[in-house]
Amino acid sequence: MFRLMLQQTLIKWMPIYPQDWEYKNIETKENFMTKKAFQDYYPDDLSHCYGCGRLNEQGLQIKSYWDGEESVCIHQPDSRYMAIPGMAYGGLIASLIDCHSTGTAAAAKYREENREMDTLPPIRFLTASLHVNYLLPTPINGPLEIRGKVKLVKGRKVVIESRLIASGQVCATGEVIAVQVPEALMPVTS
Amino acid sequence: MFRLMLQQTLIKWMPIYPQDWEYKNIETKENFMTKKAFQDYYPDDLSHCYGCGRLNEQGLQIKSYWDGEESVCIHQPDSRYMAIPGMAYGGLIASLIDCHSTGTAAAAKYREENREMDTLPPIRFLTASLHVNYLLPTPINGPLEIRGKVKLVKGRKVVIESRLIASGQVCATGEVIAVQVPEALMPVTS
Numbered sequence: 566m567f568r569l570m571l572q573q574t575l576i577k578w579m580p581i582y583p584q585d586w587e588y589k590n591i592e593t594k595e596n597f598m599t600k601k602a603f604q605d606y607y608p609d610d611l612s613h614c615y616g617c618g619r620l621n622e623q624g625l626q627i628k629s630y631w632d633g634e635e636s637v638c639i640h641q642p643d644s645r646y647m648a649i650p651g652m653a654y655g656g657l658i659a660s661l662i663d664c665h666s667t668g669t670a671a672a673a674k675y676r677e678e679n680r681e682m683d684t685l686p687p688i689r690f691l692t693a694s695l696h697v698n699y700l701l702p703t704p705i706n707g708p709l710e711i712r713g714k715v716k717l718v719k720g721r722k723v724v725i726e727s728r729l730i731a732s733g734q735v736c737a738t739g740e741v742i743a744v745q746v747p748e749a750l751m752p753v754t755s
Numbered sequence: 756m757f758r759l760m761l762q763q764t765l766i767k768w769m770p771i772y773p774q775d776w777e778y779k780n781i782e783t784k785e786n787f788m789t790k791k792a793f794q795d796y797y798p799d800d801l802s803h804c805y806g807c808g809r810l811n812e813q814g815l816q817i818k819s820y821w822d823g824e825e826s827v828c829i830h831q832p833d834s835r836y837m838a839i840p841g842m843a844y845g846g847l848i849a850s851l852i853d854c855h856s857t858g859t860a861a862a863a864k865y866r867e868e869n870r871e872m873d874t875l876p877p878i879r880f881l882t883a884s885l886h887v888n889y890l891l892p893t894p895i896n897g898p899l900e901i902r903g904k905v906k907l908v909k910g911r912k913v914v915i916e917s918r919l920i921a922s923g924q925v926c927a928t929g930e931v932i933a934v935q936v937p938e939a940l941m942p943v944t945s
Binding site for chain 2: 691699
């Protein structure tokens with residue numbers, strides 16, 4: 566009832582409601598864990614991000630993978646990241662969408678160049694803009710699934726659309742405009 | 756040089772660049788600390804948010820105040836919230852803009868109703884949409900200042916524009932569409 570009423574309240578202001586998106590059950594996390602995540606290819610110097618850096622021990626350390634034409638990240642949030650007990654706060658949702666999208670942008674660019682992600686020079690993206698629509702309160706007691714679609718790859722710019730799913734419902738959607746870090750600013754990698 | 760090149764790279768994709776915004780030095784944090792922050796008026800049941808809840812001991816506990824027609828929040832980030840060492844990650848910036856904006860929305864609504872923030876029934880807002888433009892890398896070694904402007908108050912909807920300033924430079928801008936929580940869903944407050 567709480568969720569339904571909030572939905573009715575929020576939906577009025579939503580520019581996009583993803584009714585045409587079908588929720589798709591992904592493989593289990595274990596299937597993905599045999600693969601190397603996008604973030605595992607980031608150079609060490611660029612692996613300290615609180616959202617996605619594998620070297621930030623206090624961070625979220627999200628992991629993103631291709632699942633066909635979509636990218637997927639499954640993340641079990643810590644209960645501290647609540648808005649109210651049991652529900653995720655907006656900043657966590659924004660963080661997950663942001664870092665999953667910049668990871669997807671890098672992976673999409675490697676793919677466009679027909680390169681594996683372990684080839685040099687490394688490709689990394691920064692967020693130019695982030696847009697999140699909050700559709701429903703997002704339960705935090707189970708895993709969250711963030712799914713990205715590559716909307717545009719044009720030069721140094723990549724646009725990623727995403728949706729965040731919890732318990733089978735799309736709770737938020739996002740759009741990230743990501744810009745490739747100029748090679749001259751990338752850390753030197755041997 | 757790093758900042759300049761990134762600025763040139765990012766600025767190309769920016770729908771809004773706040774060149775018409777003048778950076779204004781605010782009063783010192785100590786001036787504000789004699790006042791009660793917007794978030795200090797939130798009912799206990801709604802004070803657990805990781806971004807702005809005064810009862811979330813692990814959270815950011817941001818504090819927002821009126822400064823004339825603008826609202827202001829000064830926040831010293833913990834170094835863990837880095838993108839790269841010394842620079843804030845995008846999720847922190849999104850969180851600060853989000854929570855500062857919903858706080859400002861509530862304060863604006865009280866003001867519109869000519870009510871003090873300690874009067875009943877309490878007013879709280881949820882984020883319907885969040886848009887952040889990242890203009891410059893945001894240094895994390897000093898305080899961040901988030902300034903909000905009330906763009907619209909219409910019924911249950913409030914729109915807040917904001918900018919995030921570090922070391923005198925606008926590093927990000929934001930727009931939040933916030934929706935008032937229906938009274939029936941608010942916790943009972945005696």
